[in-house]
Amino acid sequence: MAIHPPEKRIWxxxxxxxxxxxxxxxxxxxxxxxxxxMVFWHFTGEQNLSNEAYRIHPETFAERTEAMADQYTVREExxxxxxxxxxxxxxxxxxxxxxxxxxxxxxxEEGKDYRLHLSSMDWQHGxxxxxxxxxxxxxxxxxxxxxxxxxGVGEYWVVCNEFCGIGHHQMVGKIYVVEAK
Amino acid sequence: MASIADxxxxxxxxxxxxxxxxxxxxxxxxxxxxxxxxxxxVVFLAIGGFFGLLxxxxxxxxxxxxxxxxxxxxxxxxxxxxxxxxxxFFEIAILYFASAVLLxxxxxxxxxxxxGFWLMLAGALLANVxxxxxxxxxxxxxxxPMQAAPHFxxxxxxxxxxxxxxxxxFFGTLVIAKDEGTYEGSVPLVTFGAIAAAVIAVxxxxxxxxxLIPTFFWSVGIISHIDPVMYKVVxxxxxxxxxxxxVSAHVAVWYAIAAMVLGAKPLSEKVxxxxxxxxxxFLQIAAAHHLLVEPGISSExxxxxTSYALYxxxxxxxxxxxxxxxxxxxxxxxxxxxxxVFEWLRxxxxxxxxxxxxxxxxVMFGFLGGISGVVLGSEQINLILxxxxxxxxxxxxxxxxxxxxxxxxxxxxxxxxxxxxxxxxKKVAQWQPYVxxxxxxxxxxxxxxxxxxxxSRRHWxxxxxxxxVAFDYPGTAFLMMGLNGVFGVLAALxxxxxxxxxxxxxxxxxxxxxxxxxxxxxxxxxxxxxxATYGSEGTLKLPGTITLVAVFFVxxxxxxxxxxxxxxxxxxxS
Amino acid sequence: MTDTGQDxxxxxxxxxxxxxxxxxxxxxxxxxFLGVAVPAVLYLMWGIMEVAQIPIAP
Ligand code: HEM
Ligand SMILES: [Cu+2]
Ligand SMILES: [Cu+2]
Numbered sequence: 001m002a003i004h005p006p007e008k009r010i011w012x013x014x015x016x017x018x019x020x021x022x023x024x025x026x027x028x029x030x031x032x033x034x035x036x037x038m039v040f041w042h043f044t045g046e047q048n049l050s051n052e053a054y055r056i057h058p059e060t061f062a063e064r065t066e067a068m069a070d071q072y073t074v075r076e077e078x079x080x081x082x083x084x085x086x087x088x089x090x091x092x093x094x095x096x097x098x099x100x101x102x103x104x105x106x107x108x109e110e111g112k113d114y115r116l117h118l119s120s121m122d123w124q125h126g127x128x129x130x131x132x133x134x135x136x137x138x139x140x141x142x143x144x145x146x147x148x149x150x151x152g153v154g155e156y157w158v159v160c161n162e163f164c165g166i167g168h169h170q171m172v173g174k175i176y177v178v179e180a181k
Numbered sequence: 182m183a184s185i186a187d188x189x190x191x192x193x194x195x196x197x198x199x200x201x202x203x204x205x206x207x208x209x210x211x212x213x214x215x216x217x218x219x220x221x222x223v224v225f226l227a228i229g230g231f232f233g234l235l236x237x238x239x240x241x242x243x244x245x246x247x248x249x250x251x252x253x254x255x256x257x258x259x260x261x262x263x264x265x266x267x268x269x270f271f272e273i274a275i276l277y278f279a280s281a282v283l284l285x286x287x288x289x290x291x292x293x294x295x296x297g298f299w300l301m302l303a304g305a306l307l308a309n310v311x312x313x314x315x316x317x318x319x320x321x322x323x324x325x326p327m328q329a330a331p332h333f334x335x336x337x338x339x340x341x342x343x344x345x346x347x348x349x350x351f352f353g354t355l356v357i358a359k360d361e362g363t364y365e366g367s368v369p370l371v372t373f374g375a376i377a378a379a380v381i382a383v384x385x386x387x388x389x390x391x392x393l394i395p396t397f398f399w400s401v402g403i404i405s406h407i408d409p410v411m412y413k414v415v416x417x418x419x420x421x422x423x424x425x426x427x428v429s430a431h432v433a434v435w436y437a438i439a440a441m442v443l444g445a446k447p448l449s450e451k452v453x454x455x456x457x458x459x460x461x462x463f464l465q466i467a468a469a470h471h472l473l474v475e476p477g478i479s480s481e482x483x484x485x486x487t488s489y490a491l492y493x494x495x496x497x498x499x500x501x502x503x504x505x506x507x508x509x510x511x512x513x514x515x516x517x518x519x520x521x522v523f524e525w526l527r528x529x530x531x532x533x534x535x536x537x538x539x540x541x542x543x544v545m546f547g548f549l550g551g552i553s554g555v556v557l558g559s560e561q562i563n564l565i566l567x568x569x570x571x572x573x574x575x576x577x578x579x580x581x582x583x584x585x586x587x588x589x590x591x592x593x594x595x596x597x598x599x600x601x602x603x604x605x606x607k608k609v610a611q612w613q614p615y616v617x618x619x620x621x622x623x624x625x626x627x628x629x630x631x632x633x634x635x636x637s638r639r640h641w642x643x644x645x646x647x648x649x650v651a652f653d654y655p656g657t658a659f660l661m662m663g664l665n666g667v668f669g670v671l672a673a674l675x676x677x678x679x680x681x682x683x684x685x686x687x688x689x690x691x692x693x694x695x696x697x698x699x700x701x702x703x704x705x706x707x708x709x710x711x712x713a714t715y716g717s718e719g720t721l722k723l724p725g726t727i728t729l730v731a732v733f734f735v736x737x738x739x740x741x742x743x744x745x746x747x748x749x750x751x752x753x754x755s
Numbered sequence: 756m757t758d759t760g761q762d763x764x765x766x767x768x769x770x771x772x773x774x775x776x777x778x779x780x781x782x783x784x785x786x787x788f789l790g791v792a793v794p795a796v797l798y799l800m801w802g803i804m805e806v807a808q809i810p811i812a813p
Contacts, residue, residue, distance in 0.1 A: 002370040002436035002447050002508075003203070003283055009366045011450040012777035019727055020452060020503065026734070027499040031492025034741065038484050038560045041745075046753035047561055053477030054812035061812075080649045101649070118476075123327045124409060126568045126637070130652065132751050133635040135567040136474045139409045140326060143812055144476035149753040157652040159645075161568040161637035163320050165327065166249060169642040172650040355783050367781050376783050380790035387791070388799065410809075414802040418794070454780050461786055465794035469802070477809040478802070486798050 049136065050146035061119040061143055065094035069104045077105050077174065084176065092117060095173065097125035097138045099165060102158045102173025108150045109180040119143040126162030129175070135161060150177040195287035201698035202598055210291035211281035214298065215274045215599055220687065221302060222270035227680050229262025234673040237624065241666025242643065242659050249641045253318040256639060260321035261312065264580065265340065266305045271588050272378065272430050273347045279375035279433065280354035285363040289353030293346060300343030308336030320639060322420060325396065325407045334397035341393070345386045348379050370447050370454065374433025377457040378426045384465055385426060388418030410475055421468030427580055429460050431542065431587035435505045438539040441594055442530060444705045445512035448504050459497030463489045470558035474567045480560065487558050495555060502547050502733065507726040522724045538590025538614035542583055545618065549625045550578030552737050556744050565748055571632025578625040586618060589679050596683065597703055602690030610682045617675025623668025631661035
């Protein structure tokens with residue numbers, strides 16, 4: 001029994017039953033398949049998170065974000081006072097996270113590439129793009145740069161899905177996707 | 182009786198009794214420690230489970246029980262009390278059982294073991310006080326730079342030090358048992374599983390110390406900055422590895438229950454121990470799956486570590502997934518249940534909560550927790566699931582349906598064997614694994630469903646009623662969260678049944694005297710020789726187990742690729 | 756080794772060599788060393804180096 005020592009002093013030389021060997025082989029190969037699926041996706045898949053990242057002071061990141069907003073703001077979102085920014089396709093776009101908002105609101109053109117910069121001013125936040133359901137962790141002091149290609153004209157929301165204090169559940173940002181000009 | 186060792190050190194003159202059910206020699210000091218660790222574990226399960234119910238009721242949109250502040254407090258308490266305190270206290274009891282009791286040995290240094298116990302208890306209480314005072318609602322992960330009160334970290338540190346002391350006592354007991362020759366040959370498989378758990382515990386606790394001690398100094402102002410990404414890397418070296426202690430421990434418990442209830446023997450010592458070796462070497466590195474969408478860490482590190490080194494540790498689990506039910510099937514067939522493919526399973530002792538709990542734990546851990554864990558831990562798929570409700574959905578499949586249910590199941594043996602009390606309210610006990618199992622299956626599935634639809638974890642208000650920018654999740658997501666609430670109530674009921682039965686039996690139960698043990702034996706008397714003696718080659722054919730494993734494998738493969746399909750449909754990013 | 760399923764208790768033949776893998780599995784402290792060293796190197800050290808190497812923003 002499993003609660004008693006093995007009956008044989010030497011058990012390592014036990015022969016194995018065929019079905020057991022078969023299962024171990026299948027399971028091992030399946031492991032390799034899963035491993036190489038991840039590798040393979042880096043070459044053929046379209047959804048791979050960029051590993052381009054930098055250490056950055058929150059103030060520096062905020063300055064760059066504000067500079068972008070100053071240049072490309074097209075309107076304000078309702079009566080919230082949050083600017084809606086429409087930067088040119090292919091450019092560097094910034095979204096910063098702070099207690100408890102995503103700033104600013106972006107307006108992007110469908111099918112165009114953007115270099116999106118994400119960072120936090122204070123605590124950790126979670127960039128959760130809905131209803132696409134793309135989720136990326138955002139840290140203070142680190143800037144993540146990824147290339148993003150919006151698909152499908154419409155409204156998208158950025159929910160915060162890393163707990164960031166008592167206002168966590170009020171932290172919602174927005175991305176508009178419009179037809180390419 | 183006294184046992185005198187010739188090791189040169191001054192051995193303690195331990196007092197033993199002989200267990201009338203198993204014939205094992207039980208050190209009374211070890212027995213007392215097992216009892217107290219188990220009792221305290223159950224108390225924390227009761228507290229933590231209560232907070233879990235409050236959390237589930239708050240996340241049920243139609244009920245929305247607690248205000249926001251209380252919700253985040255309750256969620257922090259829930260995570261810490263069940264994941265750390267319930268599970269680890271119980272594991273310490275298992276370690277003492279698997280070393281001293283199963284090896285017929287005296288426990289090394291019971292006084293030091295008590296020191297460990299008191300440190301753990303003090304730490305757990307201190308952390309609870311900190312959380313209940315309201316200044317430490319940081320979730321049990323306590324990601325920096327959000328800061329808890331200093332005594333929150335201090336509590337966790339004390340708890341970890343106490344656990345490390347207990348693990349040291351475990352290793353010491355292994356040495357004593359070997360020196361004093363209390364067993365022959367290799368340790369039993371269950372003890373081997375406990376060794377795997379203890380090894381992982383050492384890495385876990387060391388990582389915890391490396392990160393929590395500086396964090397404590399930071400909280401009192403001695404250190405000015407803790408890097409948030411670095412914190413996460415090291416913290417998960419503890420946070421994730423501790424889940425792997427659970428896996429090793431509950432797999433050991435599966436083998437133990439199969440052996441004690443059915444006389445099942447491992448099909449092959451070699452294969453099962455090899456599977457545990459894969460755990461020891463590779464389970465812990467999968468902590469990386471918590472960091473798949475963090476900035477700046479290379480994909481090489483992410484893929485290699487999140488895959489448990491080419492999925493070798495998953496291979497270990499897949500092996501146990503065959504050998505545990507296989508051992509049961511072999512034992513049952515030997516007993517004469519040989520008709521068709523599944524007679525052995527139909528005629529299994531489903532009315533014995535130790536067995537039913539164990540089998541439900543095995544099945545649900547595999548189907549709910551295991552498959553979803555591998556999917557969630559795939560580097561790119563994590564993008565569409567990270568920090569959604571899918572994550573708690575997954576780990577309620579592992580640590581609740583798997584570990585907690587397995588620990589509940591073995592309690593039904595521990596109470597008569599170690600507490601020497603009869604299980605009271607037998608009918609309630611019989612139903613308990615089913616009620617709890619159904620409830621947990623529900624919360625696991627519906628949380629995963631909600632997560633697939635994007636619902637955030639750790640989130641008080643999915644209607645975003647006070648948010649300046651309005652947003653609502655889809656209607657189905659609300660339905661999922663409602664169903665999660667309903668099944669959460671069921672799970673809580675199952676938990677309550679467990680606690681009532683255990684507490685009543687332990688404190689007011691009928692004593693199980695030696696005469697009683699002899700007239701109503703707990704363990705099967707029809708012999709342990711359920712499997713041929715040498716290796717799995719000598720076993721009977723196991724068509725039932727092979728069928729179960731085949732169904733599992735097909736489900737696994739299909740579900741895995743379906744999620745890659747989902748991933749391929751979201752916005753391209755690189 | 757030629758020993759197959761015959762019912763000979765191996766412990767009756769003390770001369771029989773214990774295979775390397777079994778000696779490894781029978782030694783908890785060797786397992787402890789491996790179980791700490793492997794993740795310490797592959798996960799912790801490599802991971803910390805990764806984070807430490809993140810460059811400063813241009
Ligand atoms: C009565 C049974 C239980 C119910 C109804 C329940 C329900 C829940 C719910 C609804 C969440 C919240 C998810 C969120 O908002 O993010 C949660 C979180 C969690 N549960 Fe449970 N749970 C139960 C038992 C357990 C047990 C026994 C364990 C561990 C052994 C456990 C471990 C956790 C952990 C670690 C979290 C995450 C906390 C965090 O995000 O910080 N639960 N549970
Ligand atoms: Cu946030
Ligand atoms: Cu948040």
